[in-house]
Amino acid sequence: MPESTAVPRVRRAADVTVGxxxxxxxxxxxxxxLVQYAGASLDRNRIHWDEPFAKAVGLPDVIAHGxxxxxxxxxxxxxxxxxxxxxxxxxxxxxxxVVVPYESGADLEVSGVVKAVDPESRRVTVELTATAAGEKVxxxxxxxxxxx
Amino acid sequence: xxxNADFQGRTYPPTEPYGVSAAKIREFAExxxxxxxxxTDVDAARARGYADVIAPPTFAVLIAQQCDxxxxxxxxxGIDFSRVVHGEQKFxxxxxxxxxxxxxxxxxxxxxxxxGGHAMVTTRTELATEGGEPVxxxxxxxxxxxxx
Numbered sequence: 001m002p003e004s005t006a007v008p009r010v011r012r013a014a015d016v017t018v019g020x021x022x023x024x025x026x027x028x029x030x031x032x033x034l035v036q037y038a039g040a041s042l043d044r045n046r047i048h049w050d051e052p053f054a055k056a057v058g059l060p061d062v063i064a065h066g067x068x069x070x071x072x073x074x075x076x077x078x079x080x081x082x083x084x085x086x087x088x089x090x091x092x093x094x095x096x097x098v099v100v101p102y103e104s105g106a107d108l109e110v111s112g113v114v115k116a117v118d119p120e121s122r123r124v125t126v127e128l129t130a131t132a133a134g135e136k137v138x139x140x141x142x143x144x145x146x147x148x
Numbered sequence: 149x150x151x152n153a154d155f156q157g158r159t160y161p162p163t164e165p166y167g168v169s170a171a172k173i174r175e176f177a178e179x180x181x182x183x184x185x186x187x188t189d190v191d192a193a194r195a196r197g198y199a200d201v202i203a204p205p206t207f208a209v210l211i212a213q214q215c216d217x218x219x220x221x222x223x224x225x226g227i228d229f230s231r232v233v234h235g236e237q238k239f240x241x242x243x244x245x246x247x248x249x250x251x252x253x254x255x256x257x258x259x260x261x262x263x264g265g266h267a268m269v270t271t272r273t274e275l276a277t278e279g280g281e282p283v284x285x286x287x288x289x290x291x292x293x294x295x296x
Contacts, residue, residue: 079183090205
């Protein structure tokens with residue numbers, strides 16, 4: 001019987017140790033990306049795509065949706081866990097905006113470290129760090145994944 | 149007008165059902181850059197035991213923010229949307245949101261408080277199927293910046 005190759009294996013909690021680092025990633029964010037997220041999320045606030053508007057309300061430039069940053073950052077945990085459906089809890093504070101200039105865009109750097117492993121429930125707690133232009137943009141970004 | 153503290157503790161009636169579609173899940177997954185085929189390939193999703201494609205972890209915000217609108221758009225609440233900043237967000241998933249779900253949201257205003265000249269409002273939206281099965285608890289804190 002042919003096996004589906006599209007299905008990655010879900011990581012086993014027994015193979016995870018506190019202090020393990022998730023492979024870090026850099027996500028490039030440009031205006032097109034923000035327009036795409038605005039449409040997908042239905043959050044059409046002009047500060048996320050209209051530069052004159054953003055500046056008129058006192059922002060340095062267009063800024064990314066906090067929810068875009070939150071959603072993009074957790075893909076690191078989804079891929080590491082092996083199934084996006086295993087992320088059972090995820091929370092963060094929005095500490096600083098990701099400023100997205102027209103020409104250069106912004107680079108969001110995301111890394112993660114395992115903070116707790118519960119062998120009984122196989123729930124693993126990951127703390128994410130997301131930075132842009134050298135500053136942390138998410139505070140206390142914590143995801144819990146239920147592994148195998 | 150200051151934010152109306154009397155809204156603390158208020159619960160709104162369940163919203164009209166939101167139909168979770170495979171098309172919206174795909175759009176959202178692409179926008180946050182989640183490459184997991186569980187969002188786009190029904191066979192991959194079923195191979196992992198899901199009924200259909202499932203949503204990325206932060207998709208629930210789309211439904212929760214529609215629920216929050218009941219509060220934000222209420223003139224008696226005194227929330228000036230042009231001064232609103234998203235402070236914190238958390239999701240607790242009881243199970244993944246799945247294409248074909250018909251979801252109702254019940255909005256609770258957990259806290260309304262003043263801090264440093266700003267108002268902070270924490271809302272909790274309980275998302276459940278029309279049949280009453282709990283799916284996700286979405287908690288959001290918005291900051292309404294004080295006047296100049």
